Amino acid sequence: MDFLSRKLAICLLVVFIVGCGGGGGGGGGSSASQSGSTATVSGSPNTGTIVLQQTLLRAVPSSVNLIRCTGFDSLGATRYGPQTFNKAPRIELVNVSTAVTRLQIEYLQDDTVVGMGVIPVVVSVGETVVVAEPAFEDVNVVVDSIVVTPVQSTLAKGTTRQLTATGNFSDGTQQDLTGSVTWSSSAGNIATVSSTGVVTGVTPGTSTITARLGNRSGAAEITVSPATVVSLVLTPPSPSIANGTTQQFAATAVLTDNTTQDVTALVEWTSSQAGVAAIDGNGRATSLSTGQTPVTARLGSVSSQATLTVTQAVVTSIQVSPAGSTIADGLSRQFEAIATFSDLSTQDVTAVATWSSSQTNAVIIAPGGLATALDPGTTVVSATFGGVTGQADLTVTSATISSISVTPQIRSIANGTTQQFTAVATLTDNSTQDVTSQADWSSSTSAVATVDGNGLATSVGQGQTAITASVGSVSGQANLTVTAAVAATITVEPTTSSIVNGTTLQYRATATFTDSSTQDVTDRASWLSSQLATATVAPDGLATATEAGVTTISASFGGQIGSASLTVTPRATRLEVFGNVTFERLLIKDGSGVEATFYPSRIPKLIFENGDILELNPEELVAVSRDTSVVQLYPVGNFPAPDPVGAGQTFIDYSVTYQGTTFTESLPVSVTVFRARTPFVQILAGNSVTCLFDILRPNGDVVADVANIQNADVEITLLERSPHNLSGITLVSGAALGTVEASGSVENGKGFFLKIRYFDPVLDRNLEAVTSVTVLNL
DSSP: OOHHHHHHHHHHHHHHHHHOOTTSOOTTSOOTTSSOEEEOOOOOSSEEEEEEEOTTGGGSOTTOOEEEEEEEOTTSOEEEEEEEEEOOSEEEEEEEETTOOEEEEEEEETTEEEEEEEEEOOOOTTOEEEEESOOOEEOTTTEEEEEEESSEEEEETTOEEEOEEEEEETTSOEEEOTTTSEEEESOTTTEEEOTTSEEEEOSSEEEEEEEEETTEEEEEEEEEESOOEEEEEEESSSOEEETTOEEEOEEEEEETTSOEEEOTTTSEEEESOTTTEEEOTTSEEEEOSSEEEEEEEEETTEEEEEEEEEEOOOEEEEEEESOSEEEETTOEEEOEEEEEETTSOEEEOTTTSEEEESOTTTEEEETTTEEEEOSSEEEEEEEEETTEEEEEEEEEESOOEEEEEEESSEEEEETTOEEEOEEEEEETTSOEEEOTTTSEEEESOTTTEEEOTTSEEEEOSSEEEEEEEEETTEEEEEEEEEEOOOEEEEEEESSEEEEETTOEEEOEEEEEETTSOEEEOTTTSEEEESOTTTEEEOTTSEEEEOSSEEEEEEEEETTEEEEEEEEEEOOEEEEESSTTSOSSEEEEESTTOSOGGGSOSSOOEEEETTSOEEEOOGGGOEEEESOTTTEEEEEETTEEEEEEOSSEEEEEEEEEEETTEEEEEEEEEEEEEEEESSSEEEEETTOEEEOOEEEEOTTSOEEOOGGGSTTOOEEEEEEEOTTOOOTTEEEOTTSOTTEEEEOTTSOTTOEEEEEEEEEETTTTEEEEEEEEEEEEOO
16 A cells, blocks of 8 residues: 555544444445444453445455454454454444454455455444455465564463564565464474464473464474473552553563563453452553552462552643654654643553544544644644643644665674664655654565564574665665574573582583573583682582582673572581490490490480581481391380390491481490300209309400309309299308209299309409209109
8 A cells, every 4th residue: 555545544544433423334334234244242341343344345356255353452462353254345343442453354265365454443432433445455475475483482381472473475565464374383282372373381392383374384483391480570569650540560470490481461460459440461450549459460379469559649730742743744643641640740641641633634643642644734732631631732744755764774683682673754844753653664584584563673593684664655774684693691500509518519501592592501601609618610510519608600601691509518527426425335245234324325416517516316327236146226215225145346337317428436346245154954852053154255255154263252142033932942052152952842843043243353343144943853
């Protein structure tokens, strides 16, 4: 469409917007009673109606039998449809959201798109917008290629990413085909894609997302990371606005891999005090009354909250800018309205103010403050909000565009990054005007970079392309070179760690490049520890702890630096089970049992290199006897205590494992056995018997019949064995010690004990042993 036709289309659209009431058709087209098609969707208080009137259907090929309509808001989000209708002279779209600013019309032959038109629209609550002769461009023959952006991207499981499909036409122009192409995923179990290009991560892995239109297609690679959302950050956290104004909130997810992702459009937004402020699905809150309300964003089980305060402040003035500006006939100018309130706060009310032009034959102005020049003249642009009006003069000249300058003229960017271009028109009166938002932008090589309607170029692949901005028949050009992707960020993992002095930890460095691809650069990065006394780090990222403390481990690559925090804790040096009790242990296996002083009098402890002490639960100890024929172990309370079995020497090893290291204290044990040579003796009534007692030394020596060693300190005692008494039982004097006699009258089966106490000069202590004696009287 040439510049004059575009201008005429704007005039027609404006006439119908201003002149049509709710529910009826407008002038210049068929009435609402004419046959046609109507789209009915669930109602909403913030909706209006759009009527498409094809008074010249001959402009549309006869092969077209369906028309599909999709409405987008200013951010490119789908706010209406897509809805498909049978081709008719009149098509009515009802319950269209007032957020829709752009209507895309696709002309289909069954399932094939053969034509397309895109028009700007302004939908007011309860009003009807009539569009006569919507644009038609034949796309079946001019689509050369389709580019899907971003070409590579990573998203967390359960989150989404909007992809865009841009069609490149044979005449060098480009058009957003996101809502027209057929989307598909090569691995639906990893990532799914909606009919509008919204990708949802399902499970970790990689999937190729393809956009297809006819025999043309483009693709992007989506990687779903195993990262999950750990927290949400809302901004601003505690805004304050005047009643009747709005506030846009943003939600950013922090993931387990320490990356972040904008999830504003993905979270569920709620306002706990709906009477104070309502909030829509995109995080825009509208104040309704004074007060305070928590605003919550929830994504799965993770949520976060901000506090919105609505004040009683009233508008005292409105400043409309730019003031006293001049534009050429046919061009547009964006105005801004800033309200000052009674509490001296200010707020941008451009989107909620009511705009008007004093001379609508010269300038018309749409909601949102975009003024479009129709004819030379002067008008007053007014913005009204809260009962207060601000004004600015706007002059429309008869000057025309003589040239367009696109800046920057020569630019080089890394693949995966963007570049904003600006288009400035020089008019015939030598004045200049920024036409960035009004120009038609195109890229000569879409495989290198695409450019959107606002001059923002997105690199796709390495190479060169020409970026062109056109207004009518006048255009300007700039050259863009896309180089290889460069590192954008470096992530060092693990991000926060704690290790014991003397141990090591392997770090990994991952570079995320400007094209959203990632690469392990651990072996190519330069590593550094901020505190070398605490830890060193090798060229391969292996950190070695050298002293207790905290250090920062950094990896640099491609001009980017990533870091992680490392805490080094003191190293345990030894296990102390028995405290200051004599370490060498001597066990006695005799009638007196094991010395009580053997058992530890304190709780087992780990002693650290810096003097710190960690008390242990005795149950944590593992005890092992090296020779169970000498000593075995049994529990005394919750402590594994030794139980002497036989004479000899061995070790008991007490150990505990702490932070991956096993600490052991070994206890040398010597066992001396004092025993009756015959533990059970029988004696005939009227006879005597000598009981013998021996000492078995740990080194293998045997001291035999200790009771009769010369000058031995020995005491022999007879003891009753219930239910018997000692009647008729006597120790024989003058015979060997330990000799006992039973008289002939002692009954058969009578039993008693013979006990010996012997002072052992080697052990310097008394030893005791017992023999059990039974009398036989046959």
